[in-house]
Amino acid sequence: MYFSRYLIPSIVAASMATLSAGVAIAESHTTTVEKTGDVPADVEFENGKVVFRAALDDSPLKFDLKPDQTLTPQVEEFYKTGLNPYSGDPEAIKAGNKSYQKLCQSCHLKDGGGRIGPSLNDNKWEGSRTHTQVGRFEIIYGGGAGAMQAFGRRVEQDEILKIMAFIDTLRPEK
Amino acid sequence: MFRIIAICTTAALMGTTVLAQEAPKTVDQVARPGGTLPGTTDIALVQVASGLLDPTNVTNAGDGSGRIFVTERAGRVKIIDKDGNVLEEPFLDLTAINPLGSDVQTGFVEQGLYSIAFHPKFAENGYFYVHYASLPFNGDGMIVRFTVDPASPDVVSPERTNETAKVIMRIEQPWYNHNGGQIEFGPDGMLYIGSGDGGWEGDPYEAGQDLSTPLGKILRIDVDTEDRPYNIPSDNPYADASSERLMQLFGITEEQFSKIKTRSLPEIWSYGVRNPYEFAFDPKTGNMFIADVGQNHWEEIIFEKAGDGGHNYGWPRMEAAFCQPMTGDPAESECSVVGTLPAAMYPHNTAYPGAPEDTKNAGCSVQGFGVANYGGMDGVYLAGDWCSGRVFGLANDGQSWQFQELIQTGMQFTAGGYDEDNNVLVVNANNFYLADQGPDTNPPGSLWRVMAASDVPDGATVAKVSK
Numbered sequence: 001m002y003f004s005r006y007l008i009p010s011i012v013a014a015s016m017a018t019l020s021a022g023v024a025i026a027e028s029h030t031t032t033v034e035k036t037g038d039v040p041a042d043v044e045f046e047n048g049k050v051v052f053r054a055a056l057d058d059s060p061l062k063f064d065l066k067p068d069q070t071l072t073p074q075v076e077e078f079y080k081t082g083l084n085p086y087s088g089d090p091e092a093i094k095a096g097n098k099s100y101q102k103l104c105q106s107c108h109l110k111d112g113g114g115r116i117g118p119s120l121n122d123n124k125w126e127g128s129r130t131h132t133q134v135g136r137f138e139i140i141y142g143g144g145a146g147a148m149q150a151f152g153r154r155v156e157q158d159e160i161l162k163i164m165a166f167i168d169t170l171r172p173e174k
Numbered sequence: 175m176f177r178i179i180a181i182c183t184t185a186a187l188m189g190t191t192v193l194a195q196e197a198p199k200t201v202d203q204v205a206r207p208g209g210t211l212p213g214t215t216d217i218a219l220v221q222v223a224s225g226l227l228d229p230t231n232v233t234n235a236g237d238g239s240g241r242i243f244v245t246e247r248a249g250r251v252k253i254i255d256k257d258g259n260v261l262e263e264p265f266l267d268l269t270a271i272n273p274l275g276s277d278v279q280t281g282f283v284e285q286g287l288y289s290i291a292f293h294p295k296f297a298e299n300g301y302f303y304v305h306y307a308s309l310p311f312n313g314d315g316m317i318v319r320f321t322v323d324p325a326s327p328d329v330v331s332p333e334r335t336n337e338t339a340k341v342i343m344r345i346e347q348p349w350y351n352h353n354g355g356q357i358e359f360g361p362d363g364m365l366y367i368g369s370g371d372g373g374w375e376g377d378p379y380e381a382g383q384d385l386s387t388p389l390g391k392i393l394r395i396d397v398d399t400e401d402r403p404y405n406i407p408s409d410n411p412y413a414d415a416s417s418e419r420l421m422q423l424f425g426i427t428e429e430q431f432s433k434i435k436t437r438s439l440p441e442i443w444s445y446g447v448r449n450p451y452e453f454a455f456d457p458k459t460g461n462m463f464i465a466d467v468g469q470n471h472w473e474e475i476i477f478e479k480a481g482d483g484g485h486n487y488g489w490p491r492m493e494a495a496f497c498q499p500m501t502g503d504p505a506e507s508e509c510s511v512v513g514t515l516p517a518a519m520y521p522h523n524t525a526y527p528g529a530p531e532d533t534k535n536a537g538c539s540v541q542g543f544g545v546a547n548y549g550g551m552d553g554v555y556l557a558g559d560w561c562s563g564r565v566f567g568l569a570n571d572g573q574s575w576q577f578q579e580l581i582q583t584g585m586q587f588t589a590g591g592y593d594e595d596n597n598v599l600v601v602n603a604n605n606f607y608l609a610d611q612g613p614d615t616n617p618p619g620s621l622w623r624v625m626a627a628s629d630v631p632d633g634a635t636v637a638k639v640s641k
Contacts, residue, residue: 008317017367019612033519035206052637056582056583056584056638056639056640057638057639057640057641058641059638086521103606106606106607107606108609114523116530116561117561118523118541119531124531126533135232143584144584145562145564145582145584145608145640146537146560146561146562146564146582146583146584146585146586146587147538147560147561147562147563147586148584149584149586149604149617150584150617152618153604153617165592
């Protein structure tokens with residue numbers, strides 16, 4: 001079991017190879033990461049699935065919100081790869097934009113420029129993992145500090161992936 | 175010789191002590207995050223109750239029942255009994271007293287039922303007071319007294335509510351934000367009211383500095399009268415300033431002239447505040463702390479010595495210790511301080527226009543809790559931030575004000591208060607600043623008690639904190 005905990009699926013390993021070598025993994029929640037990546041070097045896998053962590057304290061993320069929801073194949077794939085299957089999907093981005101307007105833009109603004117919440121339209125990320133898709137899923141689903149509440153209480157995980165696909169379009173480039 | 179030294183030493187110590195009990199005199203005396211509190215700083219928030227819908231404030235009745243009363247934004251007051259159970263039927267339900275619908279305006283997240291205060295003699299007279307945004311009065315702040323039926327101490331029926339309603343004050347609100355909220359009886363038995371500047375941004379009314387409006391003020395009234403809504407305490411700073419008199423030009427000093435304020439409201443206790451959503455009295459000393467929500471760059475906490483009214487806290491000339499409007503780095507601009515400085519302040523993500531984004535020690539809206547005198551804490555005013563979930567402590571170490579971040583949580587704090595043993599209580603909600611989806615539809619919030627970490631009982635649910 002010990003070995004499987006750190007076993008990275010081949011698809012992820014392949015995508016990691018495409019990342020530049022200098023992805024900084026911040027140790028502290030107050031450190032800004034100035035690079036957007038896909039799967040961080042320290043994301044753990046256990047039994048072929050990502051080990052998700054709570055953004056606030058790095059404790060194991062509990063998937064106990066909206067327990068009766070349907071986990072779509074895209075969500076299941078995300079669990080396995082840590083990569084958002086909806087990235088670049090125009091229909092998903094359109095749906096994600098609609099949800100973003102309802103849930104996110106009051107704090108992060110329409111263009112992601114940020115005000116109550118931090119900016120989302122550049123490659124500077126607060127928190128140690130939010131520069132990755134896994135980290136962004138963790139903070140949207142389970143919440144971060146203060147007003148960054150757990151949106152997993154309000155929407156299903158499939159919708160969170162679509163919101164993430166839209167947020168990706170706010171940055172000029174990865 | 176020794177006697178002279180002793181006298182000098184005593185005088186110096188006294189001077190230090192007196193200085194330490196006062197608001198800062200200079201900007202560099204205003205405490206910022208990074209200080210070191212005396213005493214215990216390792217605290218925890220222990221859950222008392224959950225399932226509260228957009229809780230906005232919390233207090234106790236002071237009647238020995240051990241009940242805790244939480245206001246819910248929609249217009250209900252819930253009781254948490256001494257065993258931590260949330261009683262199903264509301265103590266008060268302002269959504270049910272008007273045949274045309276709710277009596278409470280909740281259209282914007284800053285609107286709703288703000289607070290409840292129990293008369294110091296509640297156990298004898300059953301009087302309690304609420305402050306809420308009125309729907310029929312287009313969001314005006316209504317302060318109303320109701321009377322509990324002794325035969326039904328946990329539920330004030332809609333009929334009883336209407337029968338006993340005595341309107342104390344209506345505060346006109348031009349815009350939907352900055353309504354203030356807190357009402358609380360001081361140690362002097364007077365009702366203090368936190369009144370915001372009326373809203374929008376930048377105080378378009380100039381209300382903070384305008385003594386002819388109740389907006390942008392701390393008000394103080396004497397509610398112990400039956401034949402009128404309230405009386406003016408004779409020691410209010412402007413109690414007689416606007417009373418009619420013959421004009422006198424000679425034989426009167428400039429100081430005497432300065433006390434004639436023909437348009438001032440006698441209810442005013444202090445002025446120049448922006449949005450005092452929360453304030454608290456130290457149960458041990460009677461000193462007052464006001465959590466005054468800031469605009470775009472700084473949050474502030476005001477210290478006011480017990481009974482020391484008449485201060486101008488600067489808004490909208492000042493935002494915390496800086497001149498308002500802020501046009502750049504305040505360190506590079508000259509600014510004359512207007513009024514009394516706050517004891518502490520902390521920045522938003524951008525500390526001034528054009529400043530680099532920095533979330534360290536930052537927040538966006540200060541929500542006051544109360545003063546802790548237990549668990550190794552001595553006179554520590556606790557406040558949280560709505561955006562960043564941080565909890566800060568403010569205290570004086572005998573030399574200067576110290577302001578320290580204690581924990582960072584995942585919660586949106588709204589307010590705090592005390593239980594009957596003067597433990598500090600905290601409530602958190604899960605709502606949106608804009609595009610809120612309604613006070614009864616948001617995920618519920620909780621009630622917490624602040625404890626020294628070493629005093630947390632086994633099995634307690636403790637709020638998660640940032641590592």
